[in-house]
Amino acid sequence: MEYILVLILVLVVIVALMGSRYIDNSNPYPFSKKQSIYSTTERSFYKMLEAAVGTEYKILTRVKLTDIIEPRESTAAKTRRSALLKANAKSVDFVLCDKKTMAVSGVVDLVNNGNKDGHRAKTDWFVNGALEAAGIPHIRIKIKTGYKTEDIRNCIMFKLGKIKSVKKPEPIIRGTMGDSPFAHLKSSGLRNQELASA
Numbered sequence: 750m751e752y753i754l755v756l757i758l759v760l761v762v763i764v765a766l767m768g769s770r771y772i773d774n775s776n777p778y779p780f781s782k783k784q785s786i787y788s789t790t791e792r793s794f795y796k797m798l799e800a801a802v803g804t805e806y807k808i809l810t811r812v813k814l815t816d817i818i819e820p821r822e823s824t825a826a827k828t829r830r831s832a833l834l835k836a837n838a839k840s841v842d843f844v845l846c847d848k849k850t851m852a853v854s855g856v857v858d859l860v861n862n863g864n865k866d867g868h869r870a871k872t873d874w875f876v877n878g879a880l881e882a883a884g885i886p887h888i889r890i891k892i893k894t895g896y897k898t899e900d901i902r903n904c905i906m907f908k909l910g911k912i913k914s915v916k917k918p919e920p921i922i923r924g925t926m927g928d929s930p931f932a933h934l935k936s937s938g939l940r941n942q943e944l945a946s947a
Contacts, residue, residue, distance in 0.1 A: 790892055791842070794859060798843060801902035806845040806854060814839040814876060817853050818883045832879075839876050845905070855886040855909050886910075 787795060787810075798808055814836045820829045843857040858876075872889070880887040888908045890901070906912045 790861075791859070794890075794892070795843070797896060797898055797901055798857065800898045802845060802905055805848070807848050807851065809844040809846060810842065812841055812844045813837070814841060814879065817841075817844060817856070817885065818879055835875055836879060839873065839879075841876065845909075853885055855888055855905070856880055857888045857890060857905065859892050860889050861892045 785792070791810075795808070795810065802808070815833065818836065820832050824832070841856045842859050844853055845855045845857065846852060847854055877887055886908050888905055890904065903912065907914070
């Protein structure tokens with residue numbers, strides 16, 4: 750009987766020692782290396798952003814808001830502390846900087862309505878207001894598949910005031926028109942007036 754009790758006690762000690770290896774709360778650095786800095790979505794978008802505006806701008810990623818803005822000198826001390834406290838907790842996805850001077854030209858944030866990757870689905874009004882007050886264009890781009898590099902470039906250049914207008918893409922007609930008498934016209938590009946007079 751004593752032999753069984755000693756054996757159980759030894760097993761409990763072994764299990765406790767094995768468990769302590771996996772749950773070590775005494776380690777002040779409980780870290781391991783991430784497999785990638787970016788999520789798949791961020792990596793894909795970064796490559797597209799680089800192709801779209803990389804020749805004109807240096808692209809910085811995951812930048813703290815306080816790295817690109819600061820309170821005005823005339824700001825009262827209490828207001829300054831409060832604003833800095835809020836701004837310190839905020840970051841932006843991408844910052845576009847002038848290649849020669851590294852001056853901030855604009856900010857690009859990804860928007861994810863599914864919010865799976867942690868990107869803001871709703872506008873962060875503090876970030877938006879702070880950037881607007883500082884005179885930095887804030888470009889929010891919805892995460893979705895099918896973007897073309899030219900679409901991203903045009904959107905950014907329009908928001909930065911580099912181009913006056915953005916050409917809207919032609920609508921894509923999907924599906925069939927069945928036995929409609931106008932079925933042969935679906936891709937001919939005729940205007941509504943021409944269809945109406947037919």
